[in-house]
Amino acid sequence: MTPIAILFLATSLAAQTTPERGVFVEDIDKNADACTNFYDYANGAWRAANPIPGSMQKWSRRWAAGEQSKEQLRALLDDESKKKDWPKGTIDQQISDFYASCMDQSRVDARGAMPIQPLLREIKAMRTPADLQKTIADLHDLQMFAAFGITSASDNHNPGFVIARVFASGLGLPDRDYYLKPEKRFADARARYRVHVAKMFELTGYSTAEAKHASDVVFAMETRLAAAQLDNVALRDPAATDHKYQVATLQKFTPHFDWTRYLDRFKVAPEDLNVDQPEYMGAVEKELRSTPLATWKAYLAWNVINNAARHLSSPIVEEHFAFYGKYLSGSTEMKPRWKRCVEGDDMFLGEALGQRYVERYFPPEAKARMKELVKNLLLAMGDTIRGLDWMSPATKTRALEKLATFNPKVGYPDKWKDYSSVVISPSSYWENVEAGLKFDNADSLAQAGKPVDRGRWGMTPPTSDAYYNPLLNEIVFPAGILQPPAFDVHNADAVNYGAIGVVIGHEISHGFDDQGAQYDAQGRLNNWWTAEDLKRFHERTACVSDQFENYFIEPGIHHQGKLVLGESIGDLAGAKIAWLAFQKAHQTKPAVAIDGFTPEQQFFIAWGQFRGDETRPETQRLMVQGDPHPVAKYRVIGPLSNLPEFAKTFGCKADAAMVRPADKRCAVW
Numbered sequence: 001m002t003p004i005a006i007l008f009l010a011t012s013l014a015a016q017t018t019p020e021r022g023v024f025v026e027d028i029d030k031n032a033d034a035c036t037n038f039y040d041y042a043n044g045a046w047r048a049a050n051p052i053p054g055s056m057q058k059w060s061r062r063w064a065a066g067e068q069s070k071e072q073l074r075a076l077l078d079d080e081s082k083k084k085d086w087p088k089g090t091i092d093q094q095i096s097d098f099y100a101s102c103m104d105q106s107r108v109d110a111r112g113a114m115p116i117q118p119l120l121r122e123i124k125a126m127r128t129p130a131d132l133q134k135t136i137a138d139l140h141d142l143q144m145f146a147a148f149g150i151t152s153a154s155d156n157h158n159p160g161f162v163i164a165r166v167f168a169s170g171l172g173l174p175d176r177d178y179y180l181k182p183e184k185r186f187a188d189a190r191a192r193y194r195v196h197v198a199k200m201f202e203l204t205g206y207s208t209a210e211a212k213h214a215s216d217v218v219f220a221m222e223t224r225l226a227a228a229q230l231d232n233v234a235l236r237d238p239a240a241t242d243h244k245y246q247v248a249t250l251q252k253f254t255p256h257f258d259w260t261r262y263l264d265r266f267k268v269a270p271e272d273l274n275v276d277q278p279e280y281m282g283a284v285e286k287e288l289r290s291t292p293l294a295t296w297k298a299y300l301a302w303n304v305i306n307n308a309a310r311h312l313s314s315p316i317v318e319e320h321f322a323f324y325g326k327y328l329s330g331s332t333e334m335k336p337r338w339k340r341c342v343e344g345d346d347m348f349l350g351e352a353l354g355q356r357y358v359e360r361y362f363p364p365e366a367k368a369r370m371k372e373l374v375k376n377l378l379l380a381m382g383d384t385i386r387g388l389d390w391m392s393p394a395t396k397t398r399a400l401e402k403l404a405t406f407n408p409k410v411g412y413p414d415k416w417k418d419y420s421s422v423v424i425s426p427s428s429y430w431e432n433v434e435a436g437l438k439f440d441n442a443d444s445l446a447q448a449g450k451p452v453d454r455g456r457w458g459m460t461p462p463t464s465d466a467y468y469n470p471l472l473n474e475i476v477f478p479a480g481i482l483q484p485p486a487f488d489v490h491n492a493d494a495v496n497y498g499a500i501g502v503v504i505g506h507e508i509s510h511g512f513d514d515q516g517a518q519y520d521a522q523g524r525l526n527n528w529w530t531a532e533d534l535k536r537f538h539e540r541t542a543c544v545s546d547q548f549e550n551y552f553i554e555p556g557i558h559h560q561g562k563l564v565l566g567e568s569i570g571d572l573a574g575a576k577i578a579w580l581a582f583q584k585a586h587q588t589k590p591a592v593a594i595d596g597f598t599p600e601q602q603f604f605i606a607w608g609q610f611r612g613d614e615t616r617p618e619t620q621r622l623m624v625q626g627d628p629h630p631v632a633k634y635r636v637i638g639p640l641s642n643l644p645e646f647a648k649t650f651g652c653k654a655d656a657a658m659v660r661p662a663d664k665r666c667a668v669w
């Protein structure tokens with residue numbers, strides 16, 4: 001109960017207190033059986049009554065709330081835009097002028113592909129290898145990461161310090177498998193992609209024949225690059241991308257790229273850096289050495305066109321959407337322009353817009369309540385670790401040491417990013433986008449060579465999501481997710497623990513999943529397990545991996561257990577520790593039945609209602625291929641079918657579909 005509610009209870013006995021909110025009763029599919037398919041039971045009625053809007057790939061109360069936040073941002077920006085004389089360089093001037101420039105569709109349309117012509121001309125004019133390298137750097141400055149990319153990240157072996165990080169990049173299709181695998185869905189995507197690339201070249205001024213040729217050349221080069229990249233499953237192993245290099249060593253390895261000049265351009269000191277995929281950089285070296293400049297020109301031009309497409313005139317935006325939005329993701333229509341403009345404002349000026357967002361929409365009591373929930377979840381994780389029967393005291397001590405260093409962040413940063421150097425004008429949208437991209441890139445690279453700044457956030461305040469960062473051991477919950485159906489100050493505890501509580505538990509558990517367990521209390525990639533305990537841990541995680549490997553989204557297409565392992569461990573452990581935390585809270589403040597549902601039932605239904613969404617088949621295919629998160633259906637069914645507490649709560653028989661047989665039941669934490 002909030003302090004306000006307690007005060008109300010004490011002073012006004014005559015009036016009824018606002019009853020605490022339970023689950024969304026009307027969302028439950030009463031024809032579904034909780035023990036057979038809890039995903040259908042928990043919110044099947046809501047999903048049946050609320051088909052996915054054409055512009056969305058997933059839909060549920062949670063996603064609807066995310067879109068609702070964009071309506072709030074729109075109202076905020078409309079209000080800000082009423083005042084025309086904000087002093088130049090203030091965040092109000094920046095966020096409202098960015099929005100205005102984006103909303104000026106007729107001007108954006110009139111300019112066509114003109115905004116990117118200077119870049120395309122620069123590419124065309126390249127004559128020498130030095131020109132090529134300069135142009136690659138110019139593209140990277142705009143976060144158009146052709147061939148490879150650069151950013152900054154904590155040093156795996158000294159996480160208090162930030163170093164530059166070179167990563168593999170530069171493919172137009174989602175990942176390497178799309179270029180290389182023989183299955184029909186990949187072959188179809190390749191054929192469609194090649195047509196799309198040619199169309200885009202035409203839309204930016206190439207003749208039909210030139211465009212076709214450019215598309216062929218680009219596709220061949222991307223296929224060579226793809227062949228040298230690791231796949232999504234391999235990339236889950238932090239050790240696979242842990243390669244610290246001296247610049248001189250990298251230089252010897254890739255002699256056709258001048259790293260000193262490149263790093264200098266980004267004001268990054270020529271100190272040790274991490275090269276995620278050294279073998280891939282060998283493939284880039286080969287392209288630099290032997291690929292004709294004409295091929296590079298087509299490839300770089302495509303990188304510019306594809307990266308800029310969403311911000312150019314309507315025909316280009318529409319063709320871009322036809323391939324990525326419609327064909328690959330299954331959406332049937334684009335989001336309205338105002339929403340895309342709000343999203344852009346959040347993307348480029350997120351901590352400016354976010355300041356105004358939290359002032360208006362994020363109540364301080366939500367932050368206080370959330371902090372209490374996080375504290376209780378951390379305590380429950382501690383109890384869980386202490387109670388494990390398969391872990392030795394030595395490893396438990398290390399696990400608890402790690403848990404003690406967790407740093408929770410709630411709502412918004414204590415210190416906001418300083419955007420004062422970003423020039424935003426109300427009339428030149430593309431130039432604003434460029435300014436935003438350059439600022440973000442420079443802001444990230446400026447961290448390299450310095451002690452880590454623990455105040456920085458990886459998501460903006462209005463984001464409806466949460467994350468864990470293993471190097472800083474922090475769990476982060478932006479204001480945007482702290483609303484129904486995840487959380488509400490008026491919710492019964494059972495509902496908050498079942499929804500946001502499981503999310504908090506999930507993020508905590510990431511510190512102890514297949515990846516997180518490899519980082520120690522200081523955030524170093526460093527084994528803290530005894531050999532015997534690590535073996536037992538791997539046996540337990542293999543159970544979860546096998547479970548998800550057998551979940552199909554359609555005939556012939558199933559999850560890759562190893563790809564979704566970390567998220568699935570997170571859900572399983574998250575549900576368990578949220579349950580324990582709720583049981584504990586329940587002891588001091590007894591929960592009551594609401595609308596005929598026991599507190600225990602409310603807990604699990606809240607998870608099903610928060611997590612269960614409807615996802616388009618096309619998007620599900622993209623997810624099983626590249627997303628470490630399982631599809632929503634299995635994020636509801638998977639963890640709960642492993643929990644005896646769930647079976648008991650709903651009185652499920654031992655052979656029910658939602659009850660995994662005892663010898664197959666997974667429990668990691």
Ligand SMILES: [Zn+2]
Nearest residue numbers: 506510567570
């Ligand atoms: Zn996660």
